[in-house]
Amino acid sequence: MQRRPERAGRPKNRPNHPHRQTKLGPVIKNGPTPPQAASQAPAYAFPDAWTPWVDETIPQFVKSRYSPKENWKDKPFDKPDVRFFLKGVQELSELFTQERPRDLPAYFRHPKFRSAYLLYFMPLQAAKFILLFQQHAKAVEAALKYAKKTGVLRIADLGAGPGTASFALLLILMKSWKEAPSTIPDIELLWVDTNPQALEDGRLLFDKFCETNPELKGRVKLRTEVAPWWKAPKLLDGDASLILLGNVLNEASDPTSHLRKDVRKARRDLGPDMEFETETHEPPTATIPPEWKDLLKVAKGGGILVVDPAARGSSQRLSRIRDLLLPELKPENPRETLIWGPCLHLGACPLAQGRDWCHFSVPMKVPGKWFREFSIGLGSERHWVKFSYLWIAAREYPAPAADRILRRVISDPLDNSKQDILICEPGTPRKFRSARNRDLRRGDVIRLPSKS
Ligand SMILES: C[S@@+](CC[C@H](N)C(=O)[O-])C[C@H]1O[C@@H](n2cnc3c(N)ncnc32)[C@H](O)[C@@H]1O
Numbered sequence: 001m002q003r004r005p006e007r008a009g010r011p012k013n014r015p016n017h018p019h020r021q022t023k024l025g026p027v028i029k030n031g032p033t034p035p036q037a038a039s040q041a042p043a044y045a046f047p048d049a050w051t052p053w054v055d056e057t058i059p060q061f062v063k064s065r066y067s068p069k070e071n072w073k074d075k076p077f078d079k080p081d082v083r084f085f086l087k088g089v090q091e092l093s094e095l096f097t098q099e100r101p102r103d104l105p106a107y108f109r110h111p112k113f114r115s116a117y118l119l120y121f122m123p124l125q126a127a128k129f130i131l132l133f134q135q136h137a138k139a140v141e142a143a144l145k146y147a148k149k150t151g152v153l154r155i156a157d158l159g160a161g162p163g164t165a166s167f168a169l170l171l172i173l174m175k176s177w178k179e180a181p182s183t184i185p186d187i188e189l190l191w192v193d194t195n196p197q198a199l200e201d202g203r204l205l206f207d208k209f210c211e212t213n214p215e216l217k218g219r220v221k222l223r224t225e226v227a228p229w230w231k232a233p234k235l236l237d238g239d240a241s242l243i244l245l246g247n248v249l250n251e252a253s254d255p256t257s258h259l260r261k262d263v264r265k266a267r268r269d270l271g272p273d274m275e276f277e278t279e280t281h282e283p284p285t286a287t288i289p290p291e292w293k294d295l296l297k298v299a300k301g302g303g304i305l306v307v308d309p310a311a312r313g314s315s316q317r318l319s320r321i322r323d324l325l326l327p328e329l330k331p332e333n334p335r336e337t338l339i340w341g342p343c344l345h346l347g348a349c350p351l352a353q354g355r356d357w358c359h360f361s362v363p364m365k366v367p368g369k370w371f372r373e374f375s376i377g378l379g380s381e382r383h384w385v386k387f388s389y390l391w392i393a394a395r396e397y398p399a400p401a402a403d404r405i406l407r408r409v410i411s412d413p414l415d416n417s418k419q420d421i422l423i424c425e426p427g428t429p430r431k432f433r434s435a436r437n438r439d440l441r442r443g444d445v446i447r448l449p450s451k452s
Contacts, residue, residue, distance in 0.1 A: 061208050117161065129169065153186070169244070244304075306389060310388055326346060331346075332395075406448075434446070
């Protein structure tokens, strides 16, 4: 099933690697961290404010809003509540593993699924943002730099649901806020979603969050808008310091479906090498969807971060969007790039089609006692997070280009010798034979030997 990896439990026949901090940037084999990756150690840490949010604020909010009995509502969240809400978590997990995510019913219309999302899926998705904000700390810095210039950190969270991505950012910023309040400007959040009930849940949860973190009071403003994500440029009060799209593109309509045909045809014409124009490594020309053009125009500071499920369909759709946007992502200076990650080049994505796709699997224990209970209720304790992502840099705040000899590993070992892996090259993946015992995995970044 397409989205099965998003369920709890460990993948079959796939050992966990507790010694690895992450499969993204910082696990560099035989080479330096690419400039756009975050610091080496620790690769990520959950902020102090995480546990009270996940163990108290969310469950208490859900219980008071969604318990069927009035006299339960004020009691602390406890094991019987896990049993009560688990059914919704299980059913929603089943829905999310469907073959065609865009045929999903409007699950957020049902209280059972909204409560399930808040209790289990929201911490799970937020954990991915927590990881990426730290992996790409320089992109977050760019958002803050731009905010200092304008006096406000304006965040657009598109397909926000209950505000997952924004909460993750607030949790990350809380530390600096407590230690040096003047380093964080006032924040304006704009949440755009087609589902009003999910937005309302998020708004009420946000009020609770501000009550438990009084330093935020009066310094963070939230506006919600019921609208499709692509209307955001018209809804914003000014340019955004950062735009976040969490698990929405895979559900929303696909502006790239026409490109799929173009890419298939181009690849047929080009034959088995499957390289796009060999000089430029550019994908076939196709028009940039106007909704993306408009979004790029208002994305300043930290640019646009898109996180989608790790499944092939959603990942390849994201790769195609990336390829469509490439003409807009040419940096002025060759030592810069307009992609913070995961791409180390600005050629066509080699995984936009075909058997493989660009995704990451990061060993991670998401802290939270109720989260753990729900994940056990789904099968077994969760030990990793999986996702695909693309972080586009703003033109005025480009990322440093990666060293030309660095390559990202885009497969797990291809055979038992564990030496052969695929590395990311413009247009087509390249098979690479590594030294013995290197144990390279998807997401690692390697330095090519000088003769290759
Ligand atoms: C899986 S939820 C993700 C919520 C949140 N971003 C997160 O990461 O937890 C997907 C959200 O996208 C919203 N959505 C679906 N299609 C949309 C569209 N075209 N425009 C805006 N929101 C949309 C749904 O209502 C839902 O709230």
